[in-house]
Amino acid sequence: MTETFFKIIQQEGKGRIGIASKDFKPYELVLEDTAAAFGPFQDAESICVACLRDLSAVEICRHCHLPLHQDCEERERSVHGYECDIFAKLPSDYPHHGISGLIMPIRLLKLRNTHPQLWKQVFALESHHESRTGFSAGHKSLLSQLGFSDEDVEALEILTGIVQTNSASFGKKRGMSLGHGLFPTFSLLSHDCDSNCRYYATRESESNQVIIQVRAKRAITQGEELTIQYKNPLLGNVVRTTSLQRNWLFDCQCARCQDPTELGTYLSALRCRRGDCPGKILPQDFYHISISVDPSLWYCSSCDESIDSLSVETDLKRFDKLIRATSCLESVTVWEGHLEAALRVFAPTHYLVMDITRVLIQLYGSLPGMRLKDLSSEQLSQKALMCQEYLQNYSRVDSGYSKWKGRIYEEYAGPIMILAQRAMDQGKMSPMEYKLEMAKGMNLLKDAAKCRQYETGENFSIAFACLLKEINDLMKVQ
Numbered sequence: 001m002t003e004t005f006f007k008i009i010q011q012e013g014k015g016r017i018g019i020a021s022k023d024f025k026p027y028e029l030v031l032e033d034t035a036a037a038f039g040p041f042q043d044a045e046s047i048c049v050a051c052l053r054d055l056s057a058v059e060i061c062r063h064c065h066l067p068l069h070q071d072c073e074e075r076e077r078s079v080h081g082y083e084c085d086i087f088a089k090l091p092s093d094y095p096h097h098g099i100s101g102l103i104m105p106i107r108l109l110k111l112r113n114t115h116p117q118l119w120k121q122v123f124a125l126e127s128h129h130e131s132r133t134g135f136s137a138g139h140k141s142l143l144s145q146l147g148f149s150d151e152d153v154e155a156l157e158i159l160t161g162i163v164q165t166n167s168a169s170f171g172k173k174r175g176m177s178l179g180h181g182l183f184p185t186f187s188l189l190s191h192d193c194d195s196n197c198r199y200y201a202t203r204e205s206e207s208n209q210v211i212i213q214v215r216a217k218r219a220i221t222q223g224e225e226l227t228i229q230y231k232n233p234l235l236g237n238v239v240r241t242t243s244l245q246r247n248w249l250f251d252c253q254c255a256r257c258q259d260p261t262e263l264g265t266y267l268s269a270l271r272c273r274r275g276d277c278p279g280k281i282l283p284q285d286f287y288h289i290s291i292s293v294d295p296s297l298w299y300c301s302s303c304d305e306s307i308d309s310l311s312v313e314t315d316l317k318r319f320d321k322l323i324r325a326t327s328c329l330e331s332v333t334v335w336e337g338h339l340e341a342a343l344r345v346f347a348p349t350h351y352l353v354m355d356i357t358r359v360l361i362q363l364y365g366s367l368p369g370m371r372l373k374d375l376s377s378e379q380l381s382q383k384a385l386m387c388q389e390y391l392q393n394y395s396r397v398d399s400g401y402s403k404w405k406g407r408i409y410e411e412y413a414g415p416i417m418i419l420a421q422r423a424m425d426q427g428k429m430s431p432m433e434y435k436l437e438m439a440k441g442m443n444l445l446k447d448a449a450k451c452r453q454y455e456t457g458e459n460f461s462i463a464f465a466c467l468l469k470e471i472n473d474l475m476k477v478q
């Protein structure tokens, strides 16, 4: 079932766009769409290709040798059957990662015969096929070996482009998406770095279908263009614009992408390397923001110091690698060390500094011996300040109810309430001030729940569970 409260219009210079056909309140349903096909990500490991759930042991399909639960062979025949017959022609030791990228396009190709109307809709989607590198000679010969005609191979190439341009990911395992689906109507929504909608895709256990829901992130007025984020807004311009160019082949024209300061947040700025100069190093203009495309110089805002963009890229990669390589359960001291090192290179609001800050926000109050009740009032104030600054900075570039905001609201509420409780106990706060602070904390928790209400398969963080318990305990003491 596809429900729509919007219309698709043709706009000059932009192509087809979705327009709200009524006013929407935050979180109202804008669109529900069913996947024409879904499949595993090319690099997803130990995932069943049919149900996309974890494989606890090495289990493979007896026919095609792709990773598959034994009981999914029969149960998921409608999902896996078509490609299973095709890949069964390959030798048993053929590396499956070499063909997993073909699963989605092959599942879509099946629609040509089974669902001609849906096929037309899918095949008309943007593929940027002419600007992408097509299949290698090796891939082409493999496909013909599997029985595909030249015409099929060409269709599969276009479908690969359609999947790369339009698919939406769902499911998470250790921060990585498990699979992606292609949603024909949803695919018509454009990108905006500060979008007015967000989406949630899930596989429904009853229907076995993957459904995507698009909901308003903030109030939307009738006639407004409906937009989603193709790329995480918590990344700096450099990474976002480069990825938008590489994967979706367009230059984002939004105010943030055009502005090297990113609307005054300095999410990509570096520290000036000249002694005590307070300036920030920034790319000179929008065209020099994406460094891999066009190496250039970045300049200090206060002196004549400049840095080669390739050296900026090296710093970004070095810290990105460091952050990824460090477990979130690593000690606070290690993460504080990372923060100190990052602050020597980047401006205090750089997105990588903010990434480390987010980990520290979550660690203060959740590690054994460092639960909220164990923290000193200075540490609690520090955590509250970090939350406040994080919210202030990112809210300027990403408005409305978002997932990251929910997480920070959760973390922010605890210190406020515990600090109020301590101040009250020590007679340093009037009952009126106490009530106001507690109400502020409760409102943050309510907003956190609002931000996360439609997230499925995601548990509230351990810190949140601990916080609720601590607040409960506090209330009981009273």
Ligand SMILES: [Zn+2]
Pocket: 048, 049, 050, 051, 052, 053, 068, 069, 072
């Ligand atoms: Zn399975």
Ligand SMILES: [Zn+2]
Pocket: 061, 062, 063, 064, 065, 066, 068, 080, 083, 084, 085
């Ligand atoms: Zn199979």
Ligand SMILES: [Zn+2]
Pocket: 192, 193, 252, 253, 254, 255, 256, 257
């Ligand atoms: Zn943008």
Ligand SMILES: [Zn+2]
Pocket: 272, 273, 274, 277, 278, 279, 280, 300, 301, 302, 303, 304, 305
């Ligand atoms: Zn300087």
